[in-house]
Amino acid sequence: MAVVALKPGYEEAVDIRDRHENFHGNQVVYLHWEEHLSFCSAIAFPLPPEMPFGALIEELIPTYYGMHPDYQSVNWEQVEWKIDGKPSTPDMSKSLAENGVGHKSLICFHTPGLNGYRGSCS
Amino acid sequence: MTPPRKKKMNLKQRYALMTRGLDWETSYQKMDDVFPYDTFEGIKITDWSKWEDPFRLTMDAYWKYQGEKERKLYAVLDSFAQNNGQLGISDARYVNAIKLFLTGVTPLEYQAHRHFAHLGRHIRGAGPRVAAQMQSLDELRHAQTQIHTISHYNKYFDGFAEFPHMHDRVWYLSVPKSFFDDACTAGPFEFFTAISFAFEYVLTNLLFVPFMSGAAYNGDLATVTFGFSAQSDEARHMTLGIEVIKFMLEQHPDNLPIVQKWVDKWFWRGHKMLGLVAMMMDYMLPKRIMSWKEAWEIYFTEAGGALFEDLSRYGLRVPKYADIATEEAEHISHQNWAIFYQYTQAAGFHTWLPTDEEMAWLSEKYPNTFDKYYRPRFEMWREMEAKGERFYNNALPQLCQTCQIPMGYTEPGDPTKIGFRSTEYKGERYHFCSDGCKDIFENEPEKFAQAWLPVHQIFQGNCGGADLGDVLKWYHMDNGTDNLDYSGSPDQQQWDAWQAARKKVAG
Numbered sequence: 268m269a270v271v272a273l274k275p276g277y278e279e280a281v282d283i284r285d286r287h288e289n290f291h292g293n294q295v296v297y298l299h300w301e302e303h304l305s306f307c308s309a310i311a312f313p314l315p316p317e318m319p320f321g322a323l324i325e326e327l328i329p330t331y332y333g334m335h336p337d338y339q340s341v342n343w344e345q346v347e348w349k350i351d352g353k354p355s356t357p358d359m360s361k362s363l364a365e366n367g368v369g370h371k372s373l374i375c376f377h378t379p380g381l382n383g384y385r386g387s388c389s
Numbered sequence: 390m391t392p393p394r395k396k397k398m399n400l401k402q403r404y405a406l407m408t409r410g411l412d413w414e415t416s417y418q419k420m421d422d423v424f425p426y427d428t429f430e431g432i433k434i435t436d437w438s439k440w441e442d443p444f445r446l447t448m449d450a451y452w453k454y455q456g457e458k459e460r461k462l463y464a465v466l467d468s469f470a471q472n473n474g475q476l477g478i479s480d481a482r483y484v485n486a487i488k489l490f491l492t493g494v495t496p497l498e499y500q501a502h503r504h505f506a507h508l509g510r511h512i513r514g515a516g517p518r519v520a521a522q523m524q525s526l527d528e529l530r531h532a533q534t535q536i537h538t539i540s541h542y543n544k545y546f547d548g549f550a551e552f553p554h555m556h557d558r559v560w561y562l563s564v565p566k567s568f569f570d571d572a573c574t575a576g577p578f579e580f581f582t583a584i585s586f587a588f589e590y591v592l593t594n595l596l597f598v599p600f601m602s603g604a605a606y607n608g609d610l611a612t613v614t615f616g617f618s619a620q621s622d623e624a625r626h627m628t629l630g631i632e633v634i635k636f637m638l639e640q641h642p643d644n645l646p647i648v649q650k651w652v653d654k655w656f657w658r659g660h661k662m663l664g665l666v667a668m669m670m671d672y673m674l675p676k677r678i679m680s681w682k683e684a685w686e687i688y689f690t691e692a693g694g695a696l697f698e699d700l701s702r703y704g705l706r707v708p709k710y711a712d713i714a715t716e717e718a719e720h721i722s723h724q725n726w727a728i729f730y731q732y733t734q735a736a737g738f739h740t741w742l743p744t745d746e747e748m749a750w751l752s753e754k755y756p757n758t759f760d761k762y763y764r765p766r767f768e769m770w771r772e773m774e775a776k777g778e779r780f781y782n783n784a785l786p787q788l789c790q791t792c793q794i795p796m797g798y799t800e801p802g803d804p805t806k807i808g809f810r811s812t813e814y815k816g817e818r819y820h821f822c823s824d825g826c827k828d829i830f831e832n833e834p835e836k837f838a839q840a841w842l843p844v845h846q847i848f849q850g851n852c853g854g855a856d857l858g859d860v861l862k863w864y865h866m867d868n869g870t871d872n873l874d875y876s877g878s879p880d881q882q883q884w885d886a887w888q889a890a891r892k893k894v895a896g
Contacts, residue, residue, distance in 0.1 A: 270833075270835055271429065271430060271431065271576075271833075272429070272835075273425070273426065273429045273576070277835065278835045281835045281838060281839055282839060283815070283817060283838045283839065284838075284839060284840065284841060284842070284845070284846075284849075285817070285840075285842065285845045286817065289849050290845075290848055290849060291849075291850070293848070295845060295848060297787045297820070298784075299787075299807065299809075301806070301807075302805060302806075304766070304797075304799070304805070304807065305727070305731075305766050305769060305770070305780070306731075306782060307724070307727050307728045307731055307732075307782065307786060307795055307797035308728075308786040308787050308795040308796040308797040308807065309786070309787040309796060309807070309809075310782070310784035310785065310786060310787065311784065311785050311786065311787050311788075311844050311845075311848070312784065313848040330783070331782075331783055331784045334773070334778065334780065336769070351811075351818075352809070352811075369818070370817075370818070371817070371818040371819075371820065372818070373787075373809060373811070373820070382805075383765075384765050384766070384768075384769040385765050385769075387761070387762065387765035387766065388762070388804075388805035389762075389765050389766035389769055
């Protein structure tokens with residue numbers, strides 16, 4: 268729809284603050300553990316697009332989700348992944364970019380059978 | 390010979406001379422050049438003289454009333470200070486609600502002062518121009534009296550000292566700041582709709598009643614008195630809000646869709662921002678007044694329902710997603726407090742877990758949701774605390790592009806799933822917490838694509854550094870003093886020492 272603005276040319280002058288090139292070579296990636304809402308929202312990271320997808324499981328997830336009582340019981344073979352809302356079977360050895368993760372992509376993982384503290388999705 | 394005494398004018402004549410009488414049609418310059426702001430939004434005004442002044446107050450009467458109120462307020466503040474009023478509050482945890490008010494609300498009063506001054510210059514009609522000028526003075530007075538009232542607490546508690554600095558930088562304060570920035574960068578009619586109508590008319594009771602009754606229940610006489618002093622001003626602001634809406638709708642039928650879109654937008658933005666008040670009512674007041682859900686029912690569902698029924702004769706309908714907001718009244722306070730609990734390391738006030746008694750109150754007030762979804766969360770955290778493993782979220786949250794709140798709100802109808810919404814604009818992805826926030830973006834993507842999102846700004850290196858300590862320094866937050874849990878804080882230690890000393894004196 269048409270821009271409602273006092274000044275002509277407003278739209279062309281817009282500075283989009285979160286363009287990929289403003290993140291020093293990284294891209295913003297959001298990570299969310301479904302049915303574990305004690306983590307209040309998805310969490311954000313600036314990550315190099317060439318980082319292997321497997322580093323999520325080896326480094327980020329243990330560091331940032333490891334304190335949850337369900338974490339030790341996760342069977343990573345059974346985890347269901349979604350990238351930007353679409354079910355996905357990521358190749359752990361390939362990069363984020365090669366797995367289709369872009370700037371401001373959302374990666375959700377679901378751990379069947381594990382649905383939070385006393386099954387409360389917390 | 391003495392000249393014949395002039396007949397004294399009555400109030401109505403004086404008012405007419407002091408408002409409409411000061412106005413004129415320009416002849417050397419075009420009116421459109423003198424008033425460049427009041428047409429670009431598409432609102433059509435055919436006859437400014439049809440504007441009904443919602444209150445008829447002359448400037449001299451204004452000074453007189455406000456002067457009297459000031460004298461009373463400052464007398465109470467003096468007495469509060471002399472009697473060490475800070476010792477009479479229910480519990481030192483209460484003070485954290487006031488920290489949230491000073492950092493989150495007071496700077497908005499100042500912003501309102503500035504923007505009503507702008508409207509007081511730039512609205513073509515003399516009636517609304519004078520009303521905006523008076524409101525501008527009110528808002529400045531509110532900012533000042535709030536700062537003066539709360540400065541007493543600044544002498545005894547942490548977290549107050551850097552409030553204007555914090556308002557401009559701290560992640561959760563970007564929520565109220567961006568709300569007002571959005572309004573101030575809109576045209577004058579949208580600002581009126583946003584602030585005078587949606588906020589001050591429809592939603593204001595949900596801000597002021599909880600804070601002022603909360604203050605009364607918790608022994609904070611200073612804040613109560615400030616509230617009373619502001620109340621008669623707020624009544625004027627509300628009548629301005631309703632008059633603006635009626636005037637726009639009566640002037641031209643083309644105005645209705647524009648006004649409706651603004652009402653939808655600002656209702657939703659206001660609802661999200663007031664989630665901070667919801668959390669304050671349900672979790673931060675040591676003595677509760679009523680639950681957020683009860684307040685929502687009284688002040689929005691009932692009062693707002695009657696209002697929109699009245700406005701339906703102009704074709705205006707209840708704001709879009711009002712039903713979703715009402716459903717969220719069951720969840721928003723719990724979800725927000727959980728956000729602050731896990732990010733307490735970056736909060737400018739203290740947090741805590743609800744006690745058994747407080748959880749029983751929450752169960753009673755939220756029979757549909759608390760025990761099922763939120764009690765287990767708090768109990769899990771309590772167990773972790775007991776083991777010395779207090780739960781912190783050590784990563785930064787995904788934020789909503791529109792309201793800038795961490796995306797912690799759940800799907801309507803399913804409190805076990807986060808509601809994710811996204812869209813693309815010029816090849817970039819944007820994320821939202823709700824359909825309401827997504828709609829707002831899609832109506833003006835070129836505006837909201839510019840959002841200064843605190844998390845992304847930290848990643849870009851614009852907030853003092855990459856680790857928490859650097860960012861807190863940049864926020865002017867004193868790590869270990871202003872932030873973290875109430876338990877073990879310097880505030881708590883001092884409060885406990887005062888109470889022990891009082892007991893000793895009482896023998």
